[in-house]
Amino acid sequence: MTVTVPYHCRYLEPIGVLPGVGPKIASLFERKGIRTVADLLYTLPARYDDRRLVSPIAALEPGRPATVRGTLIQVRSTGGRGRLRRTVAELADDSGTIAVVWFGFAGQRFAKGDRVQLSGPVDSYQDKLQLQNPDGDIYADDLPPPATIVPLYSELEGIGQRTWRKLQRVAGERFAGDWIGGVPAPLRERSGLLTVGAALGFLHQPxxxxxxxxxxxxxxxxxxxxSLIWEEWFVFQLAMQLRRRLFARATGIAFHCESSRLDALLASLPFSLTADQANTWREILADLQSDRPMHRLLHGEVGSGKTILAVLAAFVAAQSGYQTAILAPTEILAEQHWERFSRILEPLGVSCVLLIGTEAPPKKRRLKDLVRLGSAQVVIGTHALLSGDVEFPRLGLAVIDEQHKFGVEQRAKLVSKGVRPDVLVLSATPIPRSLALTMCGDLDISVLREKPGGEGKVTTHLMTRADRVSMYREVADRLRQGRRGYIVAPRLAAATEGQSDAVQLHAELKNGPLAEFRLEVLHGKVMPEARRRIIAALAAGELDAIVATTVVEVGLDIPNAGLLVVENAERFGLSQLHQMRGRIGRDGAEALCLLSYDEASGEKSLERLRLLASCHDGFAIAEADLKLRGPGEMMGARQSGLPPLRFGKWIQRELSLLEDIHRAAAEVLAADPALADPAHHWAKMVALQRWGAWLGEGGYG
Structure with missing residues (x-):
């Protein structure tokens, strides 16, 4: 059963229902993503022009907007037609005069002798002040325009400010008056909030x-x-928690695996599970054995051993006669998973195959046949898994690695290849607690903090661009000592001076400071066979280092790699840098991380890098990254493929607000799980209207 929306809100009407909005105007708005009346009303002013304060001309200053009143003592038109036309005027009041210029049609309605009020930016031209393209009104001597606060909207070609304001006014009058929103009245009043309609009306017409x-x-x-931020987040939290309840009511697969077989697998591993891994495995195993579908997020420290838990889960699914699909964002990560799963599971009779887009068509057809016949028990791949001709007869477990790199539709497509399969989501780096609570509330959450076998000491140094000669001298010394390394460039194709790409950087180093060493270049466009050869060569000591893009961010697991160089490190997020740093020192030996940065990037970037250099706790780094960047920026990953949270950009340091809203939604659902109380009618309706498709994702509605 899927979730449907049982009603239609008037404000979801297409923008064409507004007077004056024909197909041409509607198409202009559509370029900005404005298709409905709600889209228009949610497009808030970029700023305001406070016309309550009228300035004398003599007091005007260049660079500051102003409102003035006076008489046009001269008006003339010059130039060509249409947009090339220019209207030049001179405005006088008791204190002096100022030039006024309009471009296009805006000035054609003014004439010499008009009493006007004009508002706009004051500029200097040929050492004289002038008003450029001001907005204005003509008025009678005894009836000046009322003092107002005028909203100004982002520029949109073909839509003038007057049109913006007129349409916002009409939309507000016709559609927003009874727009209550999703916050129940008792909670809204207790929290001091306005209805959505009242809040929008206030912002569009202060x-x-x-x-x-x-x-x-x-x-x-x-x-x-x-009020708008609160309402949006409240409805999102309601939807998240409703989704969790839908999962809990669904009937899934109860897997069964003889404990002796599982014990044999654990005994065959060359290591023991950490206490964290053992506890988390008990949680996952309980989910697998339950007849309720698992929806679990597993996140934790870089190198804490998340993948082995996915291996164990796939083994249990195979022993129960079901297939496992493992979706990875890159071919390199998919290949690394395939090698690890195969190494552990193939000796136990579990067939593992790799399905990626760049494989030759004949091989892909053979692999798809194995999947369709059920012979392939563990299928690991990239987006190629989502192809319509990849058919699983008994998909029981879907593992999504780096889930934020896949949209909702992609994740749903994988899940829909089975009948309510269990879902295990992996995140390579820790997620801040507050974001996990508010953005992942539909999932059960497991956390790994402990690293298997401890960790080697990784020293991190910051190097300016001016230090590159000495930096690569240090790199050469380390490579001579037998340490293998990664040298990371920020992108594949260099577009701006001073920013290295992997191909050019490889050529520079091979013909310069690292000429004596065996280097290869690795990026996402390297073909599979060449890519596997390069990684195997580095692991075997046949290469000294690889020069790469951020493909080293996830998946590469070469224990004796002990050197990482990141060029233009200021361009990466803290968690991303920490994740790359987690690729070295895995053998317990000392390792070195060198972060090269551009001094022109600013103090804030340097502050972030200093924090990384002084801290090796991924959880602390994630929390610090959240404080520096704000949830408004970081939440984007979790939103991949979801309808946009329109007011996310305003939330920067509002972590406590997010948690308050989460608790409020939980309290409402605890008291009224079905939202059947009339007081919660609109909360339920708005949640279904905004998030209904997501609530029904994968057939769990």
Whole structure:
């Protein structure tokens, strides 16, 4: 059963229902993603023009917008037609005069002698002040325009500010008045919130008697914007927790594996599980043995051993007669998984295959036949797994690695290849607690903090671009000592001066400071056979280092790699750098990480890199990254493929607010699990309207 939306809101009507919006205007708005009345109303002003304060011309300063009143003592048109036309005027008041210029049609309605109020930016041209393209009104001597706060919207070609304001006013009057939103009235009143309609009306038409700085209206502290943020997050949290309840009610697969077989597998491993791994494995095994579908997120420290738990889960599924699909974001990671799964499971009679897009068509056809016949018990691959001709007769477990790199539709497509399979989601780096709570509330969460076998000491040094000669001298010394390494460039194709790409950097190093060493270049476009040869050569000591893009970020597991160089490190996130750093020192020996950065990148970038150099705790780094970047930026990964959270960009340091909203949603559902109370009617309706398709993802509705 899928979730359907049982009603239609008027504000979801296409924007063409508004007077004056024909196909041409509608197409202009569509370029900005504005298709419905709601889209229009949710497009907030970029800033405000406070026209309550009228300045004398003599007090105007260049570079500052102003509102002035006076008489046009001269008006003339020059130039060509249409947009090439220019209207030049001179405005006078009791204190002086100023030139005014309009481009295009804007100035054609003004004439000499008009009494006007004009608002716009003041510039200097040929040592004289002028108003450029001001907005304005003509008024009678005894009836000047009312003092107002005028919203100004982002530029959109073909849509003037007057059109913006007119349409926002009409949309608000016709559609927003009864727009309550999803926060129940008792909770809304207790939290001091406005309805969605009232909040939008306030922001699009602020009252003239508004005290204080009007620009504060567009900060999270303003009551109307706070109300919109609150409502959006509350509805999202409701949907998240409703989704979790849907999972809990569904009937899935109860796997069974003889304990002796599982014990034999564990005994065959060349290591013992850490206490963290053992505890998490008990959680996963309980999920597998339950007849409720597993939906679990496993995240933790880099190198904490998440993959082996997926191997164990796949073994249990195979012993129960079911297939496992493992979806990886890159071919390199998929290949590394295939090698590890095959090494452990093939000796126990579990067939593992690798299905990636760059394999030759005949081989792909043979592999797909193995999957379709059920002969392939563990199928590891990239987006190629999602192809319609990849058919699983008994898919019981879906493992999604680096899930934030896949959209909702892609994840749902994999899950839909089975009948309510168990789902295990892996994240290579720790997720901050507050984000895990608010953005992953539909999943059970397991955390790994402990690293198997301890960890080698990794020393991190920051190097400026000016230090590159000495940096590569140090790299050469390390390579002569037999340490193998990764040298990472930020992207494949260099577009700006001073930023290395892997191919060019490889050529530079091979013909320069590292000429004596065996180097290869590795990036996502290297063909599979060549890629496997390069990785195997590095592991066997036949190469000294690889020059790569961020393909080393995940998947590469070469224990004796002890050197990492990252060029333009300021361009990477903290967690991404920590993840790359986790590729070295895995043999317990000392390792060296060198982060080269551009001094012109600024103090904030340097602050982040200093933090990384001084800290090796992935959880602390994730929390620090959250504080530096804010949840508004970091939440994007979890949103992949979901309808946008429109007000995420306003949430920067509002972690406590997110947690408050999460608790409020939990309390509402605890008291009324079905949202059957009339007070919760709109909460349920809005949650279904915004998130209904997501709630039904994978057939769990």
């Amino acid at each position: 009252p003239a008697d508004l005290p204080g700085d009007v620009e504060k209206l567009l900060t999270p502290d303003s009551p109307p914007l706070r």
